[in-house]
Amino acid sequence: MSESPLLDHLNTHQREAVSAPPGNMLVLAGAGSGKTRVLVHRIAWLMDQHQMSPYAILSVTFTNKASREMRTRLEALNGASLRHMWVGTFHSISHRLLRTHWQEARLPEHFQIIDSDDQLRMVKRLLKQHNVDDERWPPKQVQYFISGCKEEGLRAHQVQTHGDAYMGKMVEMYELYQLACERGGLVDFGELLLRSLELLRDTPPLLNHYRERFAHILVDEFQDTNTLQYAWLKLLAGNRECMTVVGDDDQSIYGWRGARVENIQRFTDEFANTRVVRLEQNYRSSSAILEAANALISNNGGRMGKNLWTDSGRGERIRIYAGFNDIDESRFIADTIRELVNEHGYSRDDVAILYRSNAQSRVLEETLIRQGMPYRIYGGQRFYERLEIKNALAYLRLMNNREDDAALERVINVPARGIGMRTVEQLRERARYGNLTMWQAMSDAAADGALKGRAATAVRAFSDLIDGLDNDTAGMALHELVEHVIHVSALREHHAAEKGEKGQARLENLAELVNACRAFSQGERMDPNAVSEGAEALEPFLAEAALDAGDHEAAEGEECVQMMTLHSAKGLEFPVVFVAGVEEGLFPHKMSLEEPGRLEEERRLCYVGVTRAMQRLYLTYAELRRMHGKETFQRPSRFLRELPEELLEEVRLRGQISRPVSTQRTTPNRRPSGPRQEGVDASDGMPALSLGSMVRHPLFGEGVVINAEGQGERARVQISFEGEGDKWLVLGFAKLEVLS
Numbered sequence: 001m002s003e004s005p006l007l008d009h010l011n012t013h014q015r016e017a018v019s020a021p022p023g024n025m026l027v028l029a030g031a032g033s034g035k036t037r038v039l040v041h042r043i044a045w046l047m048d049q050h051q052m053s054p055y056a057i058l059s060v061t062f063t064n065k066a067s068r069e070m071r072t073r074l075e076a077l078n079g080a081s082l083r084h085m086w087v088g089t090f091h092s093i094s095h096r097l098l099r100t101h102w103q104e105a106r107l108p109e110h111f112q113i114i115d116s117d118d119q120l121r122m123v124k125r126l127l128k129q130h131n132v133d134d135e136r137w138p139p140k141q142v143q144y145f146i147s148g149c150k151e152e153g154l155r156a157h158q159v160q161t162h163g164d165a166y167m168g169k170m171v172e173m174y175e176l177y178q179l180a181c182e183r184g185g186l187v188d189f190g191e192l193l194l195r196s197l198e199l200l201r202d203t204p205p206l207l208n209h210y211r212e213r214f215a216h217i218l219v220d221e222f223q224d225t226n227t228l229q230y231a232w233l234k235l236l237a238g239n240r241e242c243m244t245v246v247g248d249d250d251q252s253i254y255g256w257r258g259a260r261v262e263n264i265q266r267f268t269d270e271f272a273n274t275r276v277v278r279l280e281q282n283y284r285s286s287s288a289i290l291e292a293a294n295a296l297i298s299n300n301g302g303r304m305g306k307n308l309w310t311d312s313g314r315g316e317r318i319r320i321y322a323g324f325n326d327i328d329e330s331r332f333i334a335d336t337i338r339e340l341v342n343e344h345g346y347s348r349d350d351v352a353i354l355y356r357s358n359a360q361s362r363v364l365e366e367t368l369i370r371q372g373m374p375y376r377i378y379g380g381q382r383f384y385e386r387l388e389i390k391n392a393l394a395y396l397r398l399m400n401n402r403e404d405d406a407a408l409e410r411v412i413n414v415p416a417r418g419i420g421m422r423t424v425e426q427l428r429e430r431a432r433y434g435n436l437t438m439w440q441a442m443s444d445a446a447a448d449g450a451l452k453g454r455a456a457t458a459v460r461a462f463s464d465l466i467d468g469l470d471n472d473t474a475g476m477a478l479h480e481l482v483e484h485v486i487h488v489s490a491l492r493e494h495h496a497a498e499k500g501e502k503g504q505a506r507l508e509n510l511a512e513l514v515n516a517c518r519a520f521s522q523g524e525r526m527d528p529n530a531v532s533e534g535a536e537a538l539e540p541f542l543a544e545a546a547l548d549a550g551d552h553e554a555a556e557g558e559e560c561v562q563m564m565t566l567h568s569a570k571g572l573e574f575p576v577v578f579v580a581g582v583e584e585g586l587f588p589h590k591m592s593l594e595e596p597g598r599l600e601e602e603r604r605l606c607y608v609g610v611t612r613a614m615q616r617l618y619l620t621y622a623e624l625r626r627m628h629g630k631e632t633f634q635r636p637s638r639f640l641r642e643l644p645e646e647l648l649e650e651v652r653l654r655g656q657i658s659r660p661v662s663t664q665r666t667t668p669n670r671r672p673s674g675p676r677q678e679g680v681d682a683s684d685g686m687p688a689l690s691l692g693s694m695v696r697h698p699l700f701g702e703g704v705v706i707n708a709e710g711q712g713e714r715a716r717v718q719i720s721f722e723g724e725g726d727k728w729l730v731l732g733f734a735k736l737e738v739l740s
């Protein structure tokens with residue numbers, strides 16, 4: 001075959017992968033080694049050299065954004081429109097199959113896709129309808145169970161209950177739920193995939209059609225496929241040798257959502273004659289960044305093992321910044337971005353801020369907004385647009401103004417309190433005819449007895465709840481008021497019941513809202529003179545939240561800083577990357593600390609974050625962070641200690657001299673890494689203390705460390721002394737004896 005320009009700008013191993021005969025192939029390689037590039041070139045190669053039509057190629061990416069990018073890159077290489085090529089995520093491809101073959105899939109032509117909120121509402125309704133004890137079988141758990149089964153490819157009748165009553169009921173609910181979906185023509189996300197798998201499996205002519213049609217199937221980010229996706233690919237491939245998959249076991253970060261990194265091994269075992277190609281040269285990052293990434297990931301066990309090298313220069317050292325608190329951290333980030341743009345020729349588009357939890361974005365967003373720096377949150381919602389925040393704000397709006405119909409409609413039955421659609425419709429009608437607001441319609445209906453029975457009681461309970469808020473919160477500070485509302489409205493319970501990361505994230509966001517209120521009262525967000533306390537501050541706060549939600553979104557095409565969670569950053573690259581909140585308990589996330597497997601997944605996530613950076617990488621943490629309504633002393637993440645010191649540089653502000661680093665200063669007992677207690681700065685001959693340590697003071701006697709802030713000589717600890725109460729002491733002077 002003649003040398004094709006498609007092989008230009010590829011190294012030897014990449015060429016081998018691109019130009020290999022169209023059999024089974026696994027490209028196993030580290031970050032930035034050109035896996036996605038190989039995939040794109042291979043598609044172009046198959047079309048060019050093997051005369052495959054775009055119609056004959058199926059390419060699976062991990063996100064819709066990645067699909068669009070792949071199509072654009074291919075069109076550039078190919079010089080033609082590729083409208084007919086199937087490039088998409090597992091979900092979008094399944095969706096397409098079901099839309100095309102709705103009859104064979106036994107779906108109505110206009111079936112609806114439901115999201116997880118709809119799914120939950122339905123589960124709740126069913127539990128109620130069938131008198132199931134929702135304490136023993138909480139709706140969120142039932143929902144989680146159903147989705148989990150579908151991800152594993154299991155229908156209700158295939159789930160083993162082993163005679164267990166709890167499981168038995170779960171399975172029964174799964175069955176009922178599925179029945180209700182069938183009746184309503186509804187398809188949830190898990191169903192899309194499972195249904196399309198069954199469609200192909202149970203309709204041999206269709207399966208044959210697609211097997212004949214798709215001469216080659218390519219999959220990016222293969223390490224994050226789940227059991228069902230793997231089965232789907234296997235079914236479509238059949239005995240043919242027609243698959244190219246690329247992946248990196250070190251970047252498997254969706255284990256918590258059912259992804260199976262073992263699929264990589266399975267692939268080489270189960271797909272015949274798989275050629276394995278390894279790519280070792282990284283083209284993305286400076287060598288300092290790459291070395292740091294390699295060192296970090298070497299702390300994980302059971303890796304498939306890869307070498308990654310680069311011939312690019314050393315580049316800048318990785319900068320570590322210890323913020324005094326989370327606000328200081330965000331200011332540092334904003335100031336640095338401004339400097340990079342003004343003095344170093346970067347565009348805002350070149351910069352990404354990555355974080356572990358969605359809730360972290362709030363402080364960052366506020367700082368960027370205050371500084372007038374456009375940003376876009378990618379793959380997630382802006383803080384004030386998130387469901388749980390909107391729910392909480394709706395209660396507050398209603399408290400502030402009963403005539404706010406939108407707010408009322410939003411929460412009249414959230415959390416569920418037995419006010420059904422029929423009742424709401426009845427109220428709407430009344431409001432329409434009487435030219436009333438919903439609240440007035442509600443009061444009228446209650447007064448003239450238009451509502452009967454349970455509906456009447458539920459509506460009264462709702463209006464009492466809202467009316468009661470004024471009295472209950474009299475004299476409270478704004479943040480206490482909001483805390484109270486979140487509590488008595490049962491919103492917290494409602495979101496807490498949602499299983500897994502999502503529920504956790506929602507709770508974190510609610511706690512973050514309370515933080516925002518506290519900051520607001522303290523005048524961090526606006527002219528302190530204009531701030532009033534408690535309920536009086538509610539209205540200005542709501543106004544500002546509404547502005548935050550609606551306003552500062554960067555205009556289309558405007559240069560803006562990209563913000564996203566580390567999970568959504570997979571596959572992307574940016575000249576400048578900030579990873580914020582690199583702290584124990586936050587990253588690695590506290591939920592991962594107990595399980596070694598999950599800790600390793602966090603480390604892979606950190607590896608993903610670090611390897612997004614091309615030229616400059618900043619890792620920042622805050623010594624004090626307000627989380628869950630409390631200010632806590634944070635320790636730098638263990639991941640920082642795992643980076644070679646000579647690659648790091650601590651950033652000192654206000655013209656102080658930079659010096660190589662940092663992390664040791666706050667964590668004197670370096671390796672071996674392992675679980676360590678939350679520690680208080682113990683350098684410079686000062687005692688090593690942890691929150692909870694018992695200490696003795698010459699004057700005050702024995703006490704327990706309950707809080708700490710600052711570093712080095714300035715470090716202060718708060719100690720609860722028996723008999724003497726709580727005291728803040730400067731660690732450098734306090735002459736403390738550590739007892740435990």
Ligand SMILES: Nc1ncnc2c1ncn2[C@@H]1O[C@H](COP(=O)(O)OP(=O)(O)OP(=O)(O)O)[C@@H](O)[C@H]1O
Nearest residue numbers: 009010011030031032033034035036037283284571
């Ligand atoms: N042979 C090459 N010559 C020049 N640049 C290359 C080469 N191969 C890849 N690159 C560039 O290196 C960067 C990383 O490539 P790519 O995104 O394909 O890597 P990847 O292995 O898919 O990374 P990740 O694991 O993060 O998904 C891209 O900017 C790409 O254009």
Ligand SMILES: [Mg+2]
Nearest residue numbers: 035036037571
């Ligand atoms: Mg990639």
